[in-house]
Amino acid sequence: MTAVGYARVSTADQDPTLQLDALWAAGCARVFEDHASGARADRPGLLAALDYAREGDVLVTWKLDRLGRSLPHLIETVAALKGRGVGFRSLTEAIDTTTPGGRLVFHLFAALGQFERDLIRERTRAGLAAAAARGRIGGRRPVVTEEKLRRAKELIARGLTVREAATRLKIGKTALYGALGEGVR
Structure with missing residues (x-):
């Protein structure tokens, strides 16, 4: 040894x-x-x-x-x-x-370490459930708001590409493609 x-x-x-x-x-x-x-x-x-x-x-x-x-x-x-x-x-x-x-x-x-991790996990779940009960959904807020999506659709209808519309609205093209439901190109 x-x-x-x-x-x-x-x-x-x-x-x-x-x-x-x-x-x-x-x-x-x-x-x-x-x-x-x-x-x-x-x-x-x-x-x-x-x-x-x-x-x-x-x-x-x-x-x-x-x-x-x-x-x-x-x-x-x-x-x-x-x-x-x-x-x-x-x-x-x-x-x-x-x-x-x-x-x-x-x-x-x-065992004390595992107990501490379990308590943290339990508190996290309880906090998420309380937030959900108040109508708060976790995660990032969408970059493409309803207003920006409406304006993007108008710009695209006037002949702009998705990339050009995204640039004008100062949002990422990938985010706009996702909001439009067309997937990423």
């Missing part, structure tokens, strides 16, 4: 020394690092660490928030590690998914 470390600081001004020292002290054979926001999906150090870790290894971070952009991302990453037979350990929170207690704590975090 090899401990593979991963450290991340958000900006170039921040110093990863504290994290690196903790990872080396925890016995990491190799440590990867990033100087990037946790919100970024493209973190080369993390990708290299995930690629380097083999079955039976443990990915070690100083804190949970160093690994995941969000709780769902963290859960997804740890689940992917588990699927490959790689454990996860967070030094600060003392979570180690290679032990039964560590798996329990991590699954509690996962």
